Amino acid sequence: MATNEDRLQNKVASISCKSVEESQRNYEKWAETYEKDLHNVGYSAHLAVCTRMCEKFPPETRPHVRILDVGAGTGLAAKELRKQGFKHIDGLEPQGTMLDKARELDLYENYFQTFITEKPLDIPANTYDAVTGSGIYAEGGHVPCEALIEMIRLVKPGGYIALCTRHVLVQNSEIYKFLEPLMDKLEAEGKWKKESREIWPRFYMDKDGIVWCYKVL
Numbered sequence: 001m002a003t004n005e006d007r008l009q010n011k012v013a014s015i016s017c018k019s020v021e022e023s024q025r026n027y028e029k030w031a032e033t034y035e036k037d038l039h040n041v042g043y044s045a046h047l048a049v050c051t052r053m054c055e056k057f058p059p060e061t062r063p064h065v066r067i068l069d070v071g072a073g074t075g076l077a078a079k080e081l082r083k084q085g086f087k088h089i090d091g092l093e094p095q096g097t098m099l100d101k102a103r104e105l106d107l108y109e110n111y112f113q114t115f116i117t118e119k120p121l122d123i124p125a126n127t128y129d130a131v132t133g134s135g136i137y138a139e140g141g142h143v144p145c146e147a148l149i150e151m152i153r154l155v156k157p158g159g160y161i162a163l164c165t166r167h168v169l170v171q172n173s174e175i176y177k178f179l180e181p182l183m184d185k186l187e188a189e190g191k192w193k194k195e196s197r198e199i200w201p202r203f204y205m206d207k208d209g210i211v212w213c214y215k216v217l
Ligand SMILES: C[S@@+](CC[C@H](N)C(=O)[O-])C[C@H]1O[C@@H](n2cnc3c(N)ncnc32)[C@H](O)[C@@H]1O
Pocket: 024, 027, 045, 046, 070, 071, 072, 073, 074, 075, 076, 077, 092, 093, 094, 095, 098, 114, 115, 116, 117, 133, 134, 135, 136, 137, 141, 142, 143, 144
């Protein structure tokens, strides 16, 4: 009989394909059981980005902070952020059925059903105090590395960007092995400054994550 781990591995394989259309179709099929399946294997990327937000924004400031949650999925990060006193959270997510789960619980203030890339979105520069992105990178390609440029554009100087993914992706993936070099390049260009980079144990199952927090300059 398939275990929770087997089931999750199959789901992750189904969304980790080269074709964006197929990956999105598989998220649509997964939306109904997505949160339960991840809960069963101890998924914690949304907790990692929320922890970083709580470190940067003291409780009394949180009701006034504007956050954009990129690759929002069903809204797991927003649920955690709300528990910690953040109120103004927008969600950006291309897959409508995933996003509808967040809508049912009224988790976001604004819903942007679209992909983030390096191209400017129809959102003014410096709109947000922070961007979060949990689990937004996957084999085959999800959020492109260059979308960091757009995330930085959207955040006010002095704001923060917190991202978390599986550690192995930045070590081995043909796409995401370029992520950290790009992060360093953007830092060398004075676009942002690294506040922290940590291994986040048990991102899910026994797989480690990595969580970064940058300050936009
Ligand atoms: C593994 S899910 C993570 C969802 C949520 N952040 C969480 O922690 O549960 C990855 C999400 O990224 C979305 N995604 C894929 N490519 C994207 C892109 N270019 N821009 C924004 N979101 C994207 C997928 O549709 C999917 O919902």
